[in-house]
Amino acid sequence: MIDWRNGSVIKLSACGIEEVMPDLAPALRPDETVFATFKAFRDYLAVTNKRLIAVNALGVTGKRKDYTSFPLREMYHMSVQTAGALDSDSVLEASLSNVDTVTFKFKGEVDMAGLLRLMAQNIL
Numbered sequence: 001m002i003d004w005r006n007g008s009v010i011k012l013s014a015c016g017i018e019e020v021m022p023d024l025a026p027a028l029r030p031d032e033t034v035f036a037t038f039k040a041f042r043d044y045l046a047v048t049n050k051r052l053i054a055v056n057a058l059g060v061t062g063k064r065k066d067y068t069s070f071p072l073r074e075m076y077h078m079s080v081q082t083a084g085a086l087d088s089d090s091v092l093e094a095s096l097s098n099v100d101t102v103t104f105k106f107k108g109e110v111d112m113a114g115l116l117r118l119m120a121q122n123i124l
């Protein structure tokens with residue numbers, strides 16, 4: 001479960017957008033484009049041109065979903081930590097006007113500079 005309120009996050013891995021679109025499509029605006037998706041077992045994070053969408057699968061079957069939207073326009077601070085030689089994990093932190101700070105941790109190869117650039121293009 002992506003527990004952004006308490007700062008504990010299962011590490012996310014990059015996944016194909018088509019893998020999560022059946023669940024995500026009904027939550028998207030017509031003018032919204034999905035740039036990247038990251039998955040941790042049943043939960044995932046989608047990065048669009050408008051927001052970050054954290055989706056948690058609930059219950060035994062995972063059919064019940066919890067959608068949490070973090071609008072990019074409300075972010076006033078972003079920070080990324082890229083992976084290193086010995087530490088292959090990356091981190092995205094974002095501060096929002098209505099929430100302190102949300103943290104998402106990624107495992108494996110994730111283009112964090114590209115992710116930061118995509119988000120900045122739609123914020124600034």
